[in-house]
Amino acid sequence: IGEEIEQIQRKGHRLNEIAILVRASFQMRAFEDRFITLGLPYRVIGGPRFYERQEVKDATAYFELVVNPANDLKFERVVNVPKRGLGDSALAQIHGHARARDLDLMQAARELIETDELKPRPRRSLADFVANLDRWRQMVPQMPHTELAELILDESGYTAMWQQDKSPQAHSRLENLKELVRFMGEFETLAGFLEHVSLVMDTETADDGDRVSLMTLHGAKGLEFETVFLPGWEEGLFPHQRAMDESGEAGLEEERRLAYVGITRARRRALVSFAQNRRVHALWQSQIPSRFVDELPEAHVAVSEGRGAGGAGHAVHGGASAMAGRYGLSRFDEPAAGFKSTYATPGWQRAKSQWASENDGRAKWKGKPNPTPQRMRTIEGELVAKSSGVASAFKRGDRVFHDKFGYGEVREVEGNKLTVDFEKAGEKRVIDSYLTAA
Numbered sequence: 001i002g003e004e005i006e007q008i009q010r011k012g013h014r015l016n017e018i019a020i021l022v023r024a025s026f027q028m029r030a031f032e033d034r035f036i037t038l039g040l041p042y043r044v045i046g047g048p049r050f051y052e053r054q055e056v057k058d059a060t061a062y063f064e065l066v067v068n069p070a071n072d073l074k075f076e077r078v079v080n081v082p083k084r085g086l087g088d089s090a091l092a093q094i095h096g097h098a099r100a101r102d103l104d105l106m107q108a109a110r111e112l113i114e115t116d117e118l119k120p121r122p123r124r125s126l127a128d129f130v131a132n133l134d135r136w137r138q139m140v141p142q143m144p145h146t147e148l149a150e151l152i153l154d155e156s157g158y159t160a161m162w163q164q165d166k167s168p169q170a171h172s173r174l175e176n177l178k179e180l181v182r183f184m185g186e187f188e189t190l191a192g193f194l195e196h197v198s199l200v201m202d203t204e205t206a207d208d209g210d211r212v213s214l215m216t217l218h219g220a221k222g223l224e225f226e227t228v229f230l231p232g233w234e235e236g237l238f239p240h241q242r243a244m245d246e247s248g249e250a251g252l253e254e255e256r257r258l259a260y261v262g263i264t265r266a267r268r269r270a271l272v273s274f275a276q277n278r279r280v281h282a283l284w285q286s287q288i289p290s291r292f293v294d295e296l297p298e299a300h301v302a303v304s305e306g307r308g309a310g311g312a313g314h315a316v317h318g319g320a321s322a323m324a325g326r327y328g329l330s331r332f333d334e335p336a337a338g339f340k341s342t343y344a345t346p347g348w349q350r351a352k353s354q355w356a357s358e359n360d361g362r363a364k365w366k367g368k369p370n371p372t373p374q375r376m377r378t379i380e381g382e383l384v385a386k387s388s389g390v391a392s393a394f395k396r397g398d399r400v401f402h403d404k405f406g407y408g409e410v411r412e413v414e415g416n417k418l419t420v421d422f423e424k425a426g427e428k429r430v431i432d433s434y435l436t437a438a
Helices: 002-010 025-038 054-067 072-078 088-101 105-112 120-139 145-155 158-164 170-184 190-201 241-263 339-344 346-353
Strands: 018-022 042-044 212-216 225-230 266-275 277-280 283-286 302-308 311-318 355-357 363-365 399-402 406-414 417-422 426-431 435-437
Touching: 002 025, 018 025, 025 042, 025 170, 025 190, 025 212, 054 072, 054 120, 054 145, 054 158, 054 170, 054 190, 072 105, 088 105, 088 120, 105 120, 120 145, 145 158, 145 170, 145 190, 158 170, 170 190, 225 241, 241 266, 399 417
Parallel strands: 018 212, 018 225, 042 212, 225 266
Antiparallel strands: 266 311, 277 283, 302 311, 355 363, 399 406, 399 435, 406 417, 417 426
């Protein structure tokens, strides 16, 4: 997507008229890192940048103290996060001891826990905090840094703090922490990762000038752009599994409304993309395209495929030009016959407004078919945005196996798409090629 934006920018497209809308805030990390590498100006709307988020700064402060215990700013940030009985009074005593003896805060803490200056409870808490940091530091050469990072977040109580938090933002913060640890795997050492974070944080953060807008779908309401990228349209991510688990059909309908919001933010060109494989906890997992892709209007959609690291990427386009290339989007092709008029005319704007939800929970296309529809682009001979008309070899009641979801039983059959009740993962909609008979 970053390279695609550079291409259209060279053709005169203003960055201010380009937006990337994601379902979850953790998805922003990859875009921010890539845009910094490319030198592509961007702004985050509706929240801080990924590395400026509270939970990310707290986690990196713990990691920094393990590598560099003399960092006073990081010490102050996490010495009482989560709460461990080290309030302002205890911190003032540590500061006073450090100034009196010209020590960093960690050295001052080591000396104070050997005296009776602190009250018994904060002294024990401070001693545990220092001992944990020393123990984690000894583990640096002994275990992979991603595993050590998870251990630090668990044993410090930081992960549990957000797991017990009942605020609406808590789950998003946990997802951001998972993304942070996952990204660390791309670096050889913990120190190398922290150096990268430091460089990113030093990058200019001004919002003025010509910049790509990066935001969540929730924050995009009321805004419009010429070109909108909609990445990550995969089952479990969008629609988000948590929304469906907690609210059932109502949660799914809210996710569908979000999809409608995303598409209608585009004045001329909307580009929906999804990954065939996604890396989760250092393992590649196959992904299923979002059901919302299947519900897009065929007459206003073109499909292309690209190759990227870890598997194919796909894109579904609505706009004035067809696109193709590696990992979904990378270069503009010449407009296909009949394609430009389909997308650039007011009919495309009217078409967007007709994408609506019916009572049965499935979005239906209620507009009339395009009188001169373009021949749809395909992936391996099949449309991505349409269920196959060929009947599946599976039938209701069949027992099946899926590499990701395990064993289950077929509940409904719709062309090549099945609704399967999995023993551990619950009910999922799956393309039959992902299943084997059990």
